Amino acid sequence: MSDNHSQNPDLDENNSVLTDAAAATRENHMLSEGTEPISLWVILGSAMIVLIGGGVLFSGSLFDYKNFSKADYVRDDAPNSGPKEILPKTAIVAYSKIGEKKSVSCKGCHGNNGEGGSAIPPLAGSEWVNGPSMRPAMIILNGMKGEISVAGKSYNGNMPSQGAGLTAQDLAGVLNYIRTSFGNTSDKLITVEMAQKAIDATKERAGGQLTSSELNEKYNRDLEGEPLDPETLVHPKTLEPVAAE
Amino acid sequence: MSTQSQVPNIEDAQLRADIDRSLRHPVMFFFASGAAWLAVSLLLGIIASTKSHYPGFLGDWSFLQYGRTFPAHINALIYGWGAQAGFGVLIWLMARLCRQPSKNSGSILVAAHIWNLGVAIGTIGILAGQGTGKHWMQFPTFVWPVLLAAYAVIAIWSLIAFRCRNNDHTYISQWYLLGAILWFPWVYLTANLYVNVFDIHPLMAAAINSWFRHALIFLFFTPIAIASAYYIASKVCGRPIYNYSYSIGGFWALAIIAPWAGMQTMMGAPIPMFLQYAGSAATMLVGVPLVIAGVNIIKTTSGQPNKVANSPSLRFSIAGVVGMLLLAFASVILAHPAALKYTQFTIAGYGYDVLAIYGFFSMCMFGAIYFIVPRLTRREWLSSRLIHGHFRYSIYGVLFIFLFCTLLGGFQQGAAQEDHTLPWLQAVKNTLPYSVGMTVALCFLLYANFFFFIHLTLMWLRLGRRSSHPTLLSHKHSALGPHGPEGDIEELETAKV
Numbered sequence: 001m002s003d004n005h006s007q008n009p010d011l012d013e014n015n016s017v018l019t020d021a022a023a024a025t026r027e028n029h030m031l032s033e034g035t036e037p038i039s040l041w042v043i044l045g046s047a048m049i050v051l052i053g054g055g056v057l058f059s060g061s062l063f064d065y066k067n068f069s070k071a072d073y074v075r076d077d078a079p080n081s082g083p084k085e086i087l088p089k090t091a092i093v094a095y096s097k098i099g100e101k102k103s104v105s106c107k108g109c110h111g112n113n114g115e116g117g118s119a120i121p122p123l124a125g126s127e128w129v130n131g132p133s134m135r136p137a138m139i140i141l142n143g144m145k146g147e148i149s150v151a152g153k154s155y156n157g158n159m160p161s162q163g164a165g166l167t168a169q170d171l172a173g174v175l176n177y178i179r180t181s182f183g184n185t186s187d188k189l190i191t192v193e194m195a196q197k198a199i200d201a202t203k204e205r206a207g208g209q210l211t212s213s214e215l216n217e218k219y220n221r222d223l224e225g226e227p228l229d230p231e232t233l234v235h236p237k238t239l240e241p242v243a244a245e
Numbered sequence: 246m247s248t249q250s251q252v253p254n255i256e257d258a259q260l261r262a263d264i265d266r267s268l269r270h271p272v273m274f275f276f277a278s279g280a281a282w283l284a285v286s287l288l289l290g291i292i293a294s295t296k297s298h299y300p301g302f303l304g305d306w307s308f309l310q311y312g313r314t315f316p317a318h319i320n321a322l323i324y325g326w327g328a329q330a331g332f333g334v335l336i337w338l339m340a341r342l343c344r345q346p347s348k349n350s351g352s353i354l355v356a357a358h359i360w361n362l363g364v365a366i367g368t369i370g371i372l373a374g375q376g377t378g379k380h381w382m383q384f385p386t387f388v389w390p391v392l393l394a395a396y397a398v399i400a401i402w403s404l405i406a407f408r409c410r411n412n413d414h415t416y417i418s419q420w421y422l423l424g425a426i427l428w429f430p431w432v433y434l435t436a437n438l439y440v441n442v443f444d445i446h447p448l449m450a451a452a453i454n455s456w457f458r459h460a461l462i463f464l465f466f467t468p469i470a471i472a473s474a475y476y477i478a479s480k481v482c483g484r485p486i487y488n489y490s491y492s493i494g495g496f497w498a499l500a501i502i503a504p505w506a507g508m509q510t511m512m513g514a515p516i517p518m519f520l521q522y523a524g525s526a527a528t529m530l531v532g533v534p535l536v537i538a539g540v541n542i543i544k545t546t547s548g549q550p551n552k553v554a555n556s557p558s559l560r561f562s563i564a565g566v567v568g569m570l571l572l573a574f575a576s577v578i579l580a581h582p583a584a585l586k587y588t589q590f591t592i593a594g595y596g597y598d599v600l601a602i603y604g605f606f607s608m609c610m611f612g613a614i615y616f617i618v619p620r621l622t623r624r625e626w627l628s629s630r631l632i633h634g635h636f637r638y639s640i641y642g643v644l645f646i647f648l649f650c651t652l653l654g655g656f657q658q659g660a661a662q663e664d665h666t667l668p669w670l671q672a673v674k675n676t677l678p679y680s681v682g683m684t685v686a687l688c689f690l691l692y693a694n695f696f697f698f699i700h701l702t703l704m705w706l707r708l709g710r711r712s713s714h715p716t717l718l719s720h721k722h723s724a725l726g727p728h729g730p731e732g733d734i735e736e737l738e739t740a741k742v
Contacts, residue, residue, distance in 0.1 A: 021620070021623055023619040023620045024262045024265055025262070027261065027480065028480055028481070028482075029257070030416065030479060030480065031479070033417075033485050034486050034545075035488060035489065036488055036544070037488070038491050038540070039540075046533045046536055046537065049536070049573075050530065052577060052581070053529035053577075056529065056581060056582060057522060057523065057526035059522070059582075062519035063517075063518070063519055064518055067518065068513065068516065068518060069512065070518070072586075073513055073582055073585070
C-alpha cells in the first residue's frame with residue numbers, strides 16, 4: 001500500500017496504517033441512526049419527573065415580590081418556644097402606621113400630599129387641622145358643609161361623614177397622622193382615650209354635617225385628656241404605653 | 246459483528262490515522278496535564294476533608310488551611326482536570342466526526358499551555374490567600390480573562406472544522422459538542438462579568454454564581470460527556486444509536502431546560518421567588534434529558550454484556566452513564582424545595598458536585614481517554630490490572646460519596662441543624678462519621694487516579710505495548726475483540742510482505 005507519511009517519519013522504522021495505527025484500523029464504522037422504539041418505562045419515568053418538577057413550578061404564585069420564601073420552606077417554630085415577643089415601637093410610628101392605612105379615604109379628596117383642590121381645602125398647613133384638636137376630630141366623624149376659610153382662602157365644599165366603622169384607635173391614628181404629615185408638625189399626640197371623647201360627643205349630637213360656625217361655637221377646644229409624647233414606647237397593636245426597660 | 250468486513254477499509258483507516266496524528270500533541274497534553282491536575286486536586290481535597298474531622302491536621306501551615314485547600318481542590322478539579330479532559334475529547338471527537346485532520350494543533354497546544362499556566366497561577370493564588378471566595382471562581386480575578394482567551398483559541402478550530410465538515414450528516418455527538426463549545430463562553434463570560442466586573446447587588450451576584458455552577462455542569466460538562474458516551478457506545482458495539490430521534494429530543498430538552506437551573510441554592514434569600522423556584526424545577530426537569538440520553542446509550546449497548554465488561558472505554562463510559570442516571574435521581578431529590586429545607590447548607594451540595602464531575606463526567610472522560618490514547622500514541626495500554634484498579638477504586642470512591650455524603654449525610658446533617666432543641670455542635674457531631682467517610686472515599690479516588698496518571702504518562706512517553714491487541718479487561722482474548730478484529734503486529738507485517 002502507499003505510505004503517505006514515509007517522508008515524515010514520526011514513528012519508528014516504517015509507517016504502515018495497518019501495523020502502526022492498528023487501533024484506528026480495527027475500529028468499527030459509525031452506522032446510520034437507529035429507530036428502535038423507546039420503552040414505555042422511559043416515557044413514564046420522564047413523565048414522573050415532569051410531574052414533580054411541574055408541581056414545584058406551579059405551586060402557587062411565584063411573582064410575590066413581598067415574600068421571598070414560601071410557608072413550606074420556612075421552618076416550624078421551635079417546640080415550647082411560646083408566643084413571639086412583640087417589640088414596642090415609639091408612639092409616633094405606631095399611630096402613624098394605623099393613620100396612614102386609614103387615611104386612604106382622606107387622600108381621595110384632599111390629595112396624596114394633603115394639598116387639597118379647587119373646592120376642597122388643604123390639610124397641609126390648615127389651621128383647622130393643626131389648631132384645637134376637637135375640631136378636626138368632629139369634622140372627620142360628622143362631615144362638613146358650607147363656607148369655610150382655610151389658610152386665608154375661602155372654600156365651599158361638602159364633606160360627608162367618615163365616622164362609620166371608625167374606632168377610637170383609628171381616629172387617633174388618623175388625627176395624629178394628618179397632624180404630623182404634609183409638613184404639619186404637632187409635638188403632642190392624641191391618645192385613644194382622647195379620640196373616644198370625640199366619638200362620645202358625636203353620639204350626643206343629633207347628627208348631620210357640621211358647619212364652620214357650629215364648630216367654632218361648640219368645639220373650638222382641645223380634646224380632653226393627657227396628650228402623648230411622640231417618643232413614648234407603645235405596643236404596636238393595642239397602642240398601650242409600655243414601661244421602658 | 247459477523248457482518249463486518251474482515252478486510253479493513255484502508256482509506257478510512259488512513260483518514261482516521263491522519264486525524265489522530267494531526268491532534269496527538271494537544272490532545273495528549275490535555276489528557277496528561279488534566280490527569281496530573283486531578284491527582285493534585287484530590288490531594289488537596291483529602292487535606293481539606295481531613296481538616297473537617299481533625300482540625301489540627303497540618304494546622305501550622307497557613308497555606309493549607311481549609312479555607313484555601315478546599316477552593317483550591319474544587320477549582321483544580323473544574324479547570325485543571327474537568328475542562329482539560331473535556332477540551333481533549335471535544336477537539337478529537339469533533340475532528341473525527343467532521344472527518345478532517347486538524348491544521349491548528351500548534352496554536353491549540355500553545356493555548357493549552359496558557360490554560361495550564363492560568364490554572365497553576367490561580368491555584369497557587371488561592372493557596373497564597375488571594376482567592377476571591379466565590380464558589381468555582383476562587384481564582385484571583387485576573388485569571389479568568391486569560392482562561393477565556395485560551396479557550397477561544399482551543400475551541401474556535403472545532404467550530405471551523407464543523408463549518409467545513411466533510412460530510413453532510415450531523416451526528417448526535419456533534420450536536421452536543423457544538424452546544425458545549427457555544428455555551429461555555431456564554432456561561433463563563435456572563436457569570437464572570439456579573440460577579441467580578443459589574444457593580445451589581447451582592448445578593449444577585451451570589452445568585453448568578455450559583456447559576457454559573459449549575460450551568461457549567463449542565464451546559465459544558467454534561468454535553469461533552471454525553472457526546473463521548475454516545476460515540477463510544479456506538480463505536481465499540483458497532484451499532485447505531487438505539488433511537489436517534491429521541492437522542493435529538495434529549496439534546497434540545499437539555500438546551501431549553503438547563504439554562505434555568507441553579508438559583509434554587511439561594512432559596513429563602515431575598516431574591517425574587519420565581520428565580521428560586523424556576524431553578525428548582527429546572528434542576529429537576531434536567532433529569533428528563535439525562536434519562537433520555539442514558540437509556541438511549543445503555544440500550545445501544547444492550548445484548549453485548551461481554552463488550553461492556555471487557556472494553557475499558559465502554560466499561561468506563563457505561564459507568565459514567567449510570568452516574569448520569571444517579572445524577573438525574575439526585576437532582577430530582579435534592580432540588581425539591583421540601584428537601585432543600587434540609588440539605589441547602591449541608592455536605593449534600595458537595596456530594597452532588599462530586600457525583601456530577603467525577604461519577605458522571607470524569608467516568609465518561611476516562612472511557613474516552615482509554616479509547617483515544619492508543620490511537621494517538623499507536624501503542625496499546627500497558628496493563629489491564631492498572632485499568633481494573635482505576636475502575637474499581639473510582640466506583641468505590643464515588644458510590645461512597647454519593648450514598649453516604651450526598652444522601653444520608655446531607656439529610657442527617659440538615660435534620661440536626663433544623664432541630665432547635667439541640668446545640669449547633671450536635672449537627673457537627675452527627676456529620677463526623679460522614680466527614681471521615683468522605684476522606685476515605687477521596688483517598689480511594691486519589692489511589693485510582695495516581696496510577697491512572699502514571700499509566701497515562703507511560704503511554705504519553707510511547708512506552709505502551711506495540712501490538713494490535715487491544716488491552717481488554719478479560720484474561721482470554723476472543724477472536725473478535727470489542728475494538729474490532731485483532732491481529733498480531735508480526736502477523737500483519739508478514740502478511741504485508
